[in-house]
Amino acid sequence: MKTSIKALTTAIAISSAVPGMLLAEDTVKIGALHDLTGSFNIYGIQQSEALKLAVKKVNEDGGVNGEKVEVIEYDTQSDDARYTQYANTLIIRDQVAAMFGGLASSSREAVRPVAHQNETIYFYSALYEGGVCDKYTFLTGVTPSQQLGVMLKWAKEEYGDKVYVVAPDYNFGTISAHWVNEYAEEYGLEVVGEDFLPVSQSDFSSTLQQIQTSEPDFVVALPVGSRQTSFYEQFSAAGLKDRIGIISTNYGSGNQQVVVSANAGEGIVASQNYFQVVDTESNSEFLEMWEAEYGEISDPIISEANDTWNAVMLWAEAANSAGSSESDAVIDQLLNGVELDSPEGKIKSLPSNHLMHQVYLVEGDSNHSFNVITKYEDVMPEYEQSVCNLLEDPSVSRQFSPGS
Amino acid sequence: MIKGENKKEQSMDFAQITFTGLTTLSSISILLIATLGLAVIFGMMGVINLAHGEFIMLGAFVTLFSTQAGVPFVLSLGLSFVALAIYGAVIEYIIIRHLYGRLFDTLLATWGIGLVMYQGAILLFGSYTSGIGLPAGTIGIGKYTMSSYFGILILVSVILTATVYLIFVKTKYGVMSRAAIQNPQMAGSIGIPTKKINTITFSFGSGLAGLAGGLLVPAFPATPDMGVAFVSKAFLAVVTAGPMIISGAVTTLIGVGGVSSISGIIFTSVIGDVVFFTITILILRFFPTGVSGGWHGKL
Numbered sequence: 001m002k003t004s005i006k007a008l009t010t011a012i013a014i015s016s017a018v019p020g021m022l023l024a025e026d027t028v029k030i031g032a033l034h035d036l037t038g039s040f041n042i043y044g045i046q047q048s049e050a051l052k053l054a055v056k057k058v059n060e061d062g063g064v065n066g067e068k069v070e071v072i073e074y075d076t077q078s079d080d081a082r083y084t085q086y087a088n089t090l091i092i093r094d095q096v097a098a099m100f101g102g103l104a105s106s107s108r109e110a111v112r113p114v115a116h117q118n119e120t121i122y123f124y125s126a127l128y129e130g131g132v133c134d135k136y137t138f139l140t141g142v143t144p145s146q147q148l149g150v151m152l153k154w155a156k157e158e159y160g161d162k163v164y165v166v167a168p169d170y171n172f173g174t175i176s177a178h179w180v181n182e183y184a185e186e187y188g189l190e191v192v193g194e195d196f197l198p199v200s201q202s203d204f205s206s207t208l209q210q211i212q213t214s215e216p217d218f219v220v221a222l223p224v225g226s227r228q229t230s231f232y233e234q235f236s237a238a239g240l241k242d243r244i245g246i247i248s249t250n251y252g253s254g255n256q257q258v259v260v261s262a263n264a265g266e267g268i269v270a271s272q273n274y275f276q277v278v279d280t281e282s283n284s285e286f287l288e289m290w291e292a293e294y295g296e297i298s299d300p301i302i303s304e305a306n307d308t309w310n311a312v313m314l315w316a317e318a319a320n321s322a323g324s325s326e327s328d329a330v331i332d333q334l335l336n337g338v339e340l341d342s343p344e345g346k347i348k349s350l351p352s353n354h355l356m357h358q359v360y361l362v363e364g365d366s367n368h369s370f371n372v373i374t375k376y377e378d379v380m381p382e383y384e385q386s387v388c389n390l391l392e393d394p395s396v397s398r399q400f401s402p403g404s
Numbered sequence: 405m406i407k408g409e410n411k412k413e414q415s416m417d418f419a420q421i422t423f424t425g426l427t428t429l430s431s432i433s434i435l436l437i438a439t440l441g442l443a444v445i446f447g448m449m450g451v452i453n454l455a456h457g458e459f460i461m462l463g464a465f466v467t468l469f470s471t472q473a474g475v476p477f478v479l480s481l482g483l484s485f486v487a488l489a490i491y492g493a494v495i496e497y498i499i500i501r502h503l504y505g506r507l508f509d510t511l512l513a514t515w516g517i518g519l520v521m522y523q524g525a526i527l528l529f530g531s532y533t534s535g536i537g538l539p540a541g542t543i544g545i546g547k548y549t550m551s552s553y554f555g556i557l558i559l560v561s562v563i564l565t566a567t568v569y570l571i572f573v574k575t576k577y578g579v580m581s582r583a584a585i586q587n588p589q590m591a592g593s594i595g596i597p598t599k600k601i602n603t604i605t606f607s608f609g610s611g612l613a614g615l616a617g618g619l620l621v622p623a624f625p626a627t628p629d630m631g632v633a634f635v636s637k638a639f640l641a642v643v644t645a646g647p648m649i650i651s652g653a654v655t656t657l658i659g660v661g662g663v664s665s666i667s668g669i670i671f672t673s674v675i676g677d678v679v680f681f682t683i684t685i686l687i688l689r690f691f692p693t694g695v696s697g698g699w700h701g702k703l
Contacts, residue, residue, distance in 0.1 A: 041526070042532065196673065198673060200632065201633065201677070204673075206668030209548065237539075239550075259532050261537020261538070262537070
C-alpha cells in the first residue's frame with residue numbers, strides 16, 4: 001500500500017515535471033464494441049466505419065481538449081457474452097474514456113451494468129424499443145415513441161382503422177407491439193391480431209393466413225434479421241400488398257430494401273431518423289467524407305451509422321465544452337443539452353439520455369431505395385422524457401416499459 | 405334472409421378450412437424439399453451432414469447468380485444440382501471418406517465445413533444480396549390468396565420425393581447403396597464397390613441440397629445464414645424417421661409439420677414451433693427407433 005502510493009506520487013511528480021514532453025504523444029482513448037463478424041455484422045461493419053470516420057473528423061478539427069482521439073476496437077462477434085468480456089477489458093486494461101457500440105438490445109443490456117458499475121459513459125447507437133434510463137448509458141438511436149406515434153397517425157389516415165402486428169419474439173418485438181397497442185388506443189385504431197415470430201422462422205404461410213382471416217387495413221411489420229426478411233417477400237407474393245398497407249419502424253435499418261426483390265419492396269412505409277436519401281446539407285457532407293474514406297458507397301448507409309457518428313460527435317462536443325473527458329463531466333454537459341447539426345439534421349441531448357430527432361417517413365420505391373414522404377421535425381422521445389429525468393434522479397438504472 | 409346469411413358463413417368457413425389445408429401442405433412441402441438431401445446422406449451412409457444448411461445456401465446462390473446472368477430459372481435449378489453434386493463429391497473424397505464409422509468425427513468435420521462455408525459466403529457475397537423475388541400470380545380460395553409459387557412447390561416436392569424413392573428402390577445403384585449401408589462387409593465381399601457408392605450417394609445428397617436452395621431462393625432471400633432456418637427441423641425429421649428413411653421422413657414431416665403448421669394458424673407462430681419440437685420429443689420417447697421402426701418396406 002505504502003509503496004503504491006509512493007509510486008503514484010512519483011508518477012504524478014514526473015508527469016507534471018515534464019508536461020511538454022508528454023503532450024506530443026498524449027491521446028485520449030475510446031473503446032468500440034462492434035459485431036464485425038457473425039449475423040449482426042450487416043450493422044456492425046458500418047457502425048465501425050462510421051466511428052472511425054467520426055474520430056478522424058474530430059482529430060482533424062483539433063481533437064478533444066487538444067488531445068488526439070485513439071480508438072481501441074474489439075470484434076464482439078454478434079455474441080452477447082463477448083460484450084461483457086470486452087467491455088470489462090476496455091475499462092480495466094485499456095482504461096478508455098468512453099465506450100461505443102452494440103446492436104441487439106441484449107448486447108446493450110450486457111454492457112450497461114459494466115458501464116454503470118465502473119462509472120464510464122457508454123453510447124449505444126441503434127434504434128431500439130425505448131425506455132432505458134441510466135446515467136452512464138446514452139442512447140443515440142430513435143425510439144418507438146418517436147417513430148410509431150407519427151407513423152400510426154399517418155397510417156390511419158392513409159389505410160384505415162384496423163391494424164395487425166407482426167413482431168419478433170424477443171424484447172424489441174414484444175415491447176414494440178405493446179407500443180402499437182398503446183398508440184392504437186390513443187388514436188382510435190383497432191388491433192385485430194398479433195403474431196410473434198421465432199427468430200429462426202422464414203416460412204410465413206401461417207402468419208399470412210392469419211392476417212387474411214383478421215382483414216386488417218394495414219400491418220405493422222417488425223421482422224428482425226436476414227431470415228425474417230423473407231416476410232416482406234412472401235407478403236407481397238401472396239398478393240396481400242395490393243389490399244393491405246405495410247409499415248415498419250425497422251425496415252431499412254439493415255438494408256432490407258436491398259435484399260428483398262424490387263417488387264416486394266415497393267410501397268413499404270418506414271420511419272426512422274436517418275436514411276441515406278435524407279436531403280440535408282450535413283448529410284451530403286457526411287456522404288462525401290464517407291466516399292473519400294471508403295470509396296464508392298455500394299451498400300446504402302444505414303441509420304446505425306448516423307447514430308454512431310452522432311455519438312462520437314456528441315461525446316467530443318461535450319468533452320470539449322466540459323474541458324475534460326472524465327465521464328461525469330461529459331455526462332453533465334449532455335444532460336444539460338448539447339445541440340449538434342448531424343447527417344439526419346438537428347439533434348439535441350436530453351435529460352433522459354436520449355436525443356431529440358428528425359424523423360423521416362419514407363416509402364420503398366421500385367429500385368431498392370426510398371422516397372421521403374414527410375419529415376417530422378424536432379421529435380421528442382415523449383415516453384423516455386416522461387419516465388426518466390437523470391438531472392433530478394441520477395441514481396436510476398433500469399429499463400422502463402409501458403405497463404411496468 | 406336468414407338462410408342467405410347462413411350460406412355465406414358456411415362458404416367462408418369452407419374457404420378457411422380449404423385454405424388452411426393448402427397452407428399446411430405448402431409448409432410441409434418446403435420442409436420436405438429442404439430435408440431430402442440430408443435424409444439420403446444419413447439414410448444411405450449413416451453420416452449426419454451438419455453443413456447441410458450451408459449446402460442449401462450455396463445452391464441458392466448458384467441459382468441466384470445464374471438467373472441474374474440471364475439463365476432461365478429451370479436451367480439454373482439444374483446448375484445448382486450439378487454444382488453442388490460436384491462440390492459434394494469433392495468434399496466426400498477429401499474429408500468424409502476418411503471418417504466413416506466415426507459418427508462424432510463426421511459431425512465435427514461437417515460442422516467445421518459449415519462454419520467455413522458460412523463465413524466464406526459472407527466474405528465472398530457480402531451480407532446483402534438482392535433476391536430474384538417470387539413470380540407474380542396468386543392462387544385464391546374465397547377471400548384468401550397465396551403465391552402460386554408455393555402451389556408449384558407442393559407439386560415439386562411430391563415429384564422429387566417419388567423420384568428419390570424410385571432411384572433407391574428400382575435402380576441398380578440404389579439396390580447396391582442400400583446393400584452397402586445394411587451390411588457393408590457382405591456388400592464388399594460380393595463385389596459392390598462401397599467406397600465408390602458412398603461417393604455417389606454423398607454427391608447425390610449434396611446435389612439435392614443444392615436443388616433445394618435453388619427452389620427456395622425466390623421465397624427466401626439468399627443470405628449466408630438462410631439454410632439455418634430449415635436445418636433444425638430437417639435434422640429432427642431425419643432422426644425421427646427411423647430405418648425406412650424416406651417414407652419415415654415423409655411421414656414425420658406430414659404429421660409433425662402439419663400439426664405444427666395448423667397450430668401456427670390457429671394460435672401463434674411460436675406455439676407452432678413449440679408443438680413441432682414437443683411432438684418430436686414424444687415420438688422419440690415412445691418410438692426410440694423412429695416412426696418407421698416396426699415397418700416392413702424398402703425405404
